[in-house]
Amino acid sequence: SVAAAVTERSDGGYEATLPARAPGRMDLFVIATPPDHGAGHGAATGTQVAVMQSQVMSVQVQRPDIESLRSAVDNAWLARVAQVTGGRHLAADQLDVWARRLAATWSPTTTQTVQASAQPLWRHPMLAMIFFTALCAEWILRRRIRLP
Numbered sequence: 001s002v003a004a005a006v007t008e009r010s011d012g013g014y015e016a017t018l019p020a021r022a023p024g025r026m027d028l029f030v031i032a033t034p035p036d037h038g039a040g041h042g043a044a045t046g047t048q049v050a051v052m053q054s055q056v057m058s059v060q061v062q063r064p065d066i067e068s069l070r071s072a073v074d075n076a077w078l079a080r081v082a083q084v085t086g087g088r089h090l091a092a093d094q095l096d097v098w099a100r101r102l103a104a105t106w107s108p109t110t111t112q113t114v115q116a117s118a119q120p121l122w123r124h125p126m127l128a129m130i131f132f133t134a135l136c137a138e139w140i141l142r143r144r145i146r147l148p
Contacts, residue, residue, distance in 0.1 A: 020061040023146075028057045063146050 004016035020026065031054045075091060082089035090098055 026059045
């Protein structure tokens, strides 16, 4: 048995929040009691006491959309990733300084000639099979962890 704090909404309804242990269907047996129930009011003062009401409710609990849970930039995590991978982490206000340094050090004098083949990529059956397999695997994984 779990008691939940109930708040009244502006539309006249009530709501309460309960933690869910796991995703799936939950059947809730809801018992509504008046706020002054058990406080000794009613019989002694002659006022009418509301009767407790109960109802069974089924609720479907789903996993949260994990792609949009944390939309803020986590600079500490990005700095750790850059450190582990040997990269650099720049804050948004440092990008213009980095772009100016890059433009000053970059020299377009070095050129390289590459001979391109004239065979289109879509004619390679192995490449098409790899692409199709990756697409199916991505779809299956998204359905398994319930991403949109």
